[in-house]
Amino acid sequence: MIYGDDVVDHHWPYDGPHNDDQTTQAAAAISRLVRYLNNATGPGHSDSALPYAAIGYRVISNLTNAVHGLRQLLPQLAEFLERQAADPTLYDDRRGGPNAMPADDTASAAAYSLRSAMRHVSELASDLNLARSHAVHLGNEDPR
Template sequence: MPTRRDIDGEAVVADRWPVDGPHSADALGEAMLALQHLIRYANHATLDAPARAVPEPQDAATIVLRLGDALGGLPQLCDQLAHRADRFAADPALCAADTVSHEPGVQAAIAAEALRELAAAAARLRDLARAAASPLDTLWLDPDQP
């Protein structure tokens, strides 16, 4: 069975986005953009070079498990963003574009509700990833077989 090289995921991003901050809208936006591109990279790797990117079932298990762990944080992020949208809704300084059909507070409340729905939908993703990774982690390809 192949050996896996483990990396310190926090160390990979700590120079750019340390968990303890400083936090800003620009830094958070950049982190979300980086996440978008990491997913794009994974999509291309599994489309263009699946035999190299995922050579063994245990590699697939590791990838799926790490994906599940990443997705496992989505409910918290969505809930926290929903809470922030609630705060926007309550802020008397909140304004909305003339093109929207609701008052600004209602617009923010609609966003908060959608974020809560997203959190609920995302809540099962880690468990589903683990359910996929577990059986993959018991398999390997025998190099002696044709």
């Protein structure tokens, strides 16, 4: 059996190291795990991936925790982009193209979009909390 906590702690220990490769790969892992869950809970797989209500609760609960973490992550990424906007080495690769913007404006626009996403994260977190608070009460009778 693979335990997600062990995999994460092995590859991405909380206290680091924190570097560009580790950060990028952690985000890639999140994307791949969501893809895995999409497939596992889809048609043809959901009976084995979600055999009991308690498993659904555990999945919802972990997703709720992940979304709550975005409340910290998104503003930190916005702050990073705001610092990048002040970096004289920053450039926008659309130089001279029809959609070109000064790099500081591009970084600022990305930061603004992340901050804007926070209202959606808060709403999603609230809805997931509600789903979790209902799902925790569900169980299945032993068919024997």
